[in-house]
Amino acid sequence: MGGLLGTVYNNNITTDCSVSDIAVSSNATREYAEQNATKMGVGGLFGSISTNGNVVGQAVDCKVSGVTLGCSDDIKDLVRIGYVSGGLYGIEEFTGPSEEQMVVDVEISGANSMPEGVLQPQSGSDDAIGIDAVAQVGNQSFKSLEEAVKAAMEGDDKTVTILKDMTVATWNQIWNIKGITIDGSGKAITVTKAIDSLGNNDAVLHSAGGNTFKNITFDLSGIEKSNAQGNRAINAAAGDTIDNVTVIGEEHLNYGITCSGTDAADETITISDCTFEDCGYGVYDSEDGSVENVVITGSAFTGCDYATILRGERSRFTDNTIDNGKLNIMKPNQTITGNTFTGESRIKFYDAGATFKQNNIGPDSYLDFDDDVTGTVDVSKNYWGGGAPSEEQLGGADSAGNVTGTDVYYMKATMAEEDLNTYVPPATEPGGEGSSSATDKPAADNVAATGDDSNMMIPVAMAAIALVSMVVIAAARKKQNR
Incomplete structure (x- = not known):
C-alpha cells in the first residue's frame, strides 16, 4: 500500500512526483498478510519495490511530505513501513542495486506521523530512504x-x-x-x-x-x-x-x-x-x-x-x-x-x-x-x-x-x-552524651545513678559514723597502753 503506487515493478521509473498531506494505512486481514508476508509494505510513495527482474523500479526527483503511515494492530508484526517504501520483496538472494540506489534525490519533509520505533529521517540525511527500523547501532x-x-x-x-x-x-x-x-x-x-x-x-x-x-x-x-x-x-x-x-x-x-x-x-x-x-x-x-x-x-x-x-x-x-x-x-x-x-x-x-x-x-x-x-x-x-x-x-x-x-x-x-532483641546501648563516660545500663554498674553506683541527690546522704553518713568509731577506738587503745 503506497501513497502513489502499491508496488514498483521491473523497469518502472517514477519521476518528479509528489505525495503530501495524506494517510496511508493497510487494513488487510491477518490471513491475507500471512499469505503475502514478503510484500506487506506501507510507504509514502510505494508499498514495496519488486526485485523479480534484472532491471528494478526506480524513483527519481520525488517528494514526500506530511504523510501519516500505519496498519491495523492485528498485522503490525507483518507489515514493513517506510517514508518512501515498505522495502524490497521478491527474489530472496537478490544481488541487484540496494533500495538506496533505487531512490534518487527523494526529498522527505514534514512527515508527521509514524508508528512507534520507525526511523524518522530528515531531508538530506543518510536515512532518507525511510527504513522500518527495529534497532540501531550508532547512526x-x-x-x-x-x-x-x-x-x-x-x-x-x-x-x-x-x-x-x-x-x-x-x-x-x-x-x-x-x-x-x-x-x-x-x-x-x-x-x-x-x-x-x-x-x-x-x-x-x-x-x-x-x-x-x-x-x-x-x-x-x-x-x-x-x-x-x-x-x-x-x-x-x-x-x-x-x-x-x-x-x-x-x-x-x-x-x-x-x-x-x-x-x-x-x-x-x-x-x-x-x-x-x-x-x-x-x-x-x-x-x-x-x-x-x-x-x-x-x-x-x-x-x-x-x-x-x-x-x-x-x-x-x-x-x-x-x-x-x-x-x-x-x-x-x-x-x-x-x-x-x-x-x-x-x-x-x-x-x-x-x-x-x-x-x-x-x-x-x-x-x-x-x-x-x-x-x-x-x-x-x-x-x-x-x-x-x-x-x-x-x-x-x-x-x-x-x-x-x-x-x-x-x-x-x-x-x-x-x-535486635539482644541490643544493649553503649556505655558512656560521666558527663558524656548517651545512656548507661544500670546493670553494668556496682551496687553502690546504682543508688547514686537514680538521679536523686538525697540518696547520696545514706552512704556518706555511714562513712562518717565509721570514721568517728575508728577514731574513738584508736583513742581508747592508746589510753590503755599508757
Whole structure:
C-alpha cells in the first residue's frame, strides 16, 4: 500500500512526483498478510519495490511530505513501513542495486506521523530512504535485531538500541552474542508461539559471554512447549550483566534466565533489578555450578516455582523478593541476605555453612533441610515477624536439631542494630552524651545513678559514723597502753 503506487515493478521509473498531506494505512486481514508476508509494505510513495527482474523500479526527483503511515494492530508484526517504501520483496538472494540506489534525490519533509520505533529521517540525511527500523547501532538502523547484533559485534560501536516493540509468532534465536550491550530502552519482545533454535536451547538471546542486556521485557506468556531443553528469555554466559530485565511466562516457560560457565576460574554472572513472573525457574544455575559467582540482587520473583537453585561456590542472593517460591542453598560459602520471603515460600539448605542474615521471613514462609545436612544452620539476626521464629517457620518440630541462633532476632522489619532483641546501648563516660545500663554498674553506683541527690546522704553518713568509731577506738587503745 503506497501513497502513489502499491508496488514498483521491473523497469518502472517514477519521476518528479509528489505525495503530501495524506494517510496511508493497510487494513488487510491477518490471513491475507500471512499469505503475502514478503510484500506487506506501507510507504509514502510505494508499498514495496519488486526485485523479480534484472532491471528494478526506480524513483527519481520525488517528494514526500506530511504523510501519516500505519496498519491495523492485528498485522503490525507483518507489515514493513517506510517514508518512501515498505522495502524490497521478491527474489530472496537478490544481488541487484540496494533500495538506496533505487531512490534518487527523494526529498522527505514534514512527515508527521509514524508508528512507534520507525526511523524518522530528515531531508538530506543518510536515512532518507525511510527504513522500518527495529534497532540501531550508532547512526545506523536495522530492520532486524539479528542484523544489528551482528553489526555491533563486528564494528566499533558495541551498543544495540532497540527502537520498537517486536511481536512474532516464531522467533529465530539470536546465537552466540558476545561482547556487546543490548539496550531494550523499555521495549518488549513478545513471542506468541515458539522459539526456533535449531535444537540449541530455546532461548530468545543466546550469549557467548561478556554482554550487557538491559531495559528489556520478554513476554513469553503465550509460548508453546519447547522442543529443545526448555524455553527461556536469555541463555547467559560468564561475564554477562543483566539489568532491569522483565521476563513474563506461563505454563511452558521453563526458565527466565539460565546461567552457563566454562572451566575458567572465578567466573561471574550478575542479575540485578530484574522481574520474573510465572517462570518454572526464575534463574537456573547450571547443575555443575561452573559459574562460581552468580550474583542475584534487587530482583522480584512472583509465581515462579523456583526463584533459583544457588550452585555457584560463592553465589550471592541479596535484597530480593520471593512470593510463593522456592530457594535452594547448596554451598557453605554462599550469601543470602536482605531478602523478603512472602506467601508460602520455602528456603531449603543443603549445607549448614551459608551466611543467612537480615532476611524477612513471612509468617507462612519456612525453612527446610536436606537429609544430608551436617551441622546446624545459624539463623540468628533475621526478622520473623517481631519475635522469635515459630516452629512452623523453622520447618516443624523435626527441624530443632538443624538450627542455632533462634534466640537472637530482630523485633522490627527495619533490622537496624538497635532492633535486635539482644541490643544493649553503649556505655558512656560521666558527663558524656548517651545512656548507661544500670546493670553494668556496682551496687553502690546504682543508688547514686537514680538521679536523686538525697540518696547520696545514706552512704556518706555511714562513712562518717565509721570514721568517728575508728577514731574513738584508736583513742581508747592508746589510753590503755599508757
